[in-house]
Amino acid sequence: MSAVTRSDASDPVPLVEASGITKRYGPTTALQDGRLTVMPGESHALVGRNGAGKSTLVTVLTGLQAPDAGTLRFDGEPAPALSDRDAWRRKVACVYQKPTVVPELSVAENLFIHRQPTGPGGVIRWKQLHAQASELLDTWDVRVDPGARTADLRVEDRQMVEIARALSFGARFIVLDEPTAQLDNKEIERLFARMRTLQESGVTFLFISHHLQEVYEVCQAVTVLRDARWITTAPVAELPRAALVEAMAGEAVTVARDAARAEVPRDAPVRLQVTGLGSAAYEDIDLTVREGEVVGLAGTSGSGKIELAETFAGLYRPERGIARLDGRELPFGDVPAALAAGVGCVPRDRHDQGLVSGMSIGDNATMSVLDRLGSYGFVGAEKKRAVGEELIERLDIHAEGPHQPVSDLSGGNAQKVVMARALASDPRLLVLINPTAGVDVKSKESLLARMDSAREDGTAVLVVSDEIDDLRRCDRVLVLFHGRVVADHAAGWNDHELIASIEGVDRG
The missing domain is CATH 3.40.50.300 (P-loop containing nucleotide triphosphate hydrolases)
Structure with a gap:
């Protein structure tokens, strides 16, 4: 199965383009020939079994570590230097399963942590902070009280606060790592509705999930990794579910029962x-x-x-x-x-x-x-x-x-x-x-x-x-x-x- 091709000169420049990404830890190759092309405004799924290389690719995409080989570009330009954290925050952010917000702080404090408006002597201007938080939340239609304690939020609202914080730095590429793992069906539906609204406003998502039916609900394209290698990238609408499973699992392997191993008797205690x-x-x-x-x-x-x-x-x-x-x-x-x-x-x-x-x-x-x-x-x-x-x-x-x-x-x-x-x-x-x-x-x-x-x-x-x-x-x-x-x-x-x-x- 081949990669998605976008050869027409009129096509937009990919928002994110990674090619030939390799990362080794001593003798272990965590990723070999990692590839990803994400177009502006799409939700792009990244799938694969455990150990496929997804987490390693994400650490490279978010600037947490440099690849041993390969290239990474944002909007056609080379990725920032690894030491320039501010430049990375303007490019990309990841919302992980485990929250990165400080639970005892308010929503407003978490949104602008380490960059609160201050007056003489470094005193925080609380009124201005809450006004800025309200404006940011309104801009992205995140319906959360800026004064609420973050620990009291529902999981889905906490995720939206993290997304809003990333958007406040200027990032328009958001990695969602298993965002539905702790959500029930109604919460998942609301998350997907919010994702679609944000896409219409110019936000692009990399969606990582083990629930493949969600890929078909919310994503336009999918990239599959297997055994630390890129396998395929394709439009979701053109990839049948059976083909997606095959790409993740490799060739179908029918496992024969070991003849030397007796079956458990039906009348066993x-x-x-x-x-x-x-x-x-x-x-x-x-x-x-x-x-x-x-x-x-x-x-x-x-x-x-x-x-x-x-x-x-x-x-x-x-x-x-x-x-x-x-x-x-x-x-x-x-x-x-x-x-x-x-x-x-x-x-x-x-x-x-x-x-x-x-x-x-x-x-x-x-x-x-x-x-x-x-x-x-x-x-x-x-x-x-x-x-x-x-x-x-x-x-x-x-x-x-x-x-x-x-x-x-x-x-x-x-x-x-x-x-x-x-x-x-x-x-x-x-x-x-x-x-x-x-x-x-x-x-x-x-x-x-x-x-x-x-x-x-x-x-x-x-x-x-x-x-x-x-x-x-x-x-x-x-x-x-x-x-x-x-x-x-x-x-x-x-x-x-x-x-x-x-x-x-x-x-x-």
């Missing part, structure tokens, strides 16, 4: 039984996981998949519903109680949630089973060392020994320590959240092999992952979309089927 589970992040979840069954949970970042998995691990308390593990009600909102009930968990972030960096491998790997290693809080050093050594061998952790600090380990070996701790308690339900994120190929295979071993031991396994290869090891994959289970794919699915469900393409 039920380990996890979930009925009517609901919260702000997910709704009406009914789920059954049998002994020795591996069930995947897939979806986009706002699907509710992670919150659902973390609920079983005791991190959240749902508003309604019940879950039973081997017939006994699971305790919610209590991690130690969930551990005692038979739940092991590899959390989503090994640095913040999975490891205590100042402690050794042995201490980290055994902290969930200290009650088994000693009485009244006393654990013999020799016993802890022996258990640590056994886990190191079991998980193939490359280390000097259980005394070595986990902070010295590579990402793959550190993740193996987290897995070792989850398995140390011999859980009946194993919850794995992005278990192979940020690890090398050999470590990934080792971690997935441990998941297979747990399955063979009769453990029920829930796997949340953005990695297609992780999900291939599952007996079935449930897809969540806006908090609801919308598809149940048996083993043998192909990439197109799964990605279409995840992105919402098969729902009109």
